[in-house]
Amino acid sequence: MKKKKKVLILTASFGHGHLAAAKGTKAALEKLYSQKIDVEIVNFIESFNESLNKAIQKFYEKSIKISPAIWRFIYKSSDSTWNAKLFNILNYPLVYGHFRKILKDKKPDLIISTHPLFDYLLEKFAKTKKFISIITDSSLVHRFWLASGADFFIVANADTAKELKNFGIKEERIKDLGFPIDYRFFKTYNPKTTLKKLSLNQDKFTILLLPTGLSLKKNIDLVKKVNENCEHIQLVIVTGEGEEFRKKLEQLEFQIPVSILGWTDEIPQLMQAAHLIITKAGGATIQECVASKVIPVVCNVIPGQEEGNIKFITHNRLGVIALKTPELIIEILKLSHPKSSQYRKFSKNIKKQPHLNTSFAVAKFIAQCLKIN
Secondary structure, three states, rough: OOOOOOEEEEEEOHHHHHHHHHHHHHHHHHHHOOOEEEEEEEEEEHHHHHHHHHHHHHHHHHHHHOOOHHHHHHHHHHOOHHHHHHHHHHHHHHOOOOOHHHHHHHOHHHHEEEEOOHHHHHHHHHHEEEEEOOOOOOOOOHHHHOOOOOOOOEEEOHHHHHHHHHHHHHHEEEOOOOOOOOOOHOOOOOHHHHHHHHHOOOOEEEEOOOOOOOOOHHHHHHHHOOOOOOOOEEEEEEEOOOHHHHHHOOOOOOOOEEEEEOOOOOOHHHHHOOEEEEEEEEHHHHHHHHHHOOOEEEEEOOOOOHEEEEEEEHHHHHOOOOOEEEEEEEHHHHHHHOOHEEEEEHHHHHHOOOOOOOOHHHHHHHHHOOOOO
């Protein structure tokens, strides 16, 4: 039997989109080429030093919640290829041995990065190996992504491809294949079956609330305001790992039909059953909305890194941005009105977006790079 090709995906856990792109790519490769390709994801900082990874993760989460201005400053001030190269060079003695060991142990035929932090060094270590960077930014690209001499840059949409061209990246190195979200988002599910399982009205206007990145207090306030002002809708709330949020919700008295879920792997089904999705401006989440053909209502934006996703939404008129709860309630009331022309326009625009299976498109391109049919 012919030996499998090895694909190594390097990522980091600072931001859901990086991990989502890694997992979506891995799932698609395993679905299409399980007999020919072996895929492994490595969280490079966690594998290097778990304590350091937790410390950086904690700093990241606190910065974006408690002091977004600090995170914006860090993000904006580091936005240059010169800074990326300098950062990598200064950290070379620290990471050299670790990255050399990863590459020696894994022996990859192709390396993929879904986080740009050490791409400059990774590309140097890769040498003769194919090196692909999957850019999780949309429309506005942080230049840490461009510091490496990657063979190819996979981007989410035409707006991002144009941004790379403006930075001088040659067109043949840019692959507009889409964001590799979980391929299950491109399947078709029956909304009525999904709502029936949740004991909800199969014909009622449905809003799905996903993790927002807001504080517990703001999340509770948001839910209370929806409950008090939107009696004609029903609400599905996914708290994810937010156990305290879930407990607080279960103590509330609801006037509208509500289904409260913790962690679930049925987000694709829930999205297709919803008319609107209240969420943060995460790159993966917005692309999941597009794939599910459902309108996003963005209530939170991480300064810098998610601003490109806002540009993508507003430029293509796919949804609304409402960063304050009173504004959000007004937008919900407008969009959920039976005769809402705005809802029809957004729905029409989101259906115009390309709906090819992006994760499969990325997987097929990787197979092509490995000369696999």
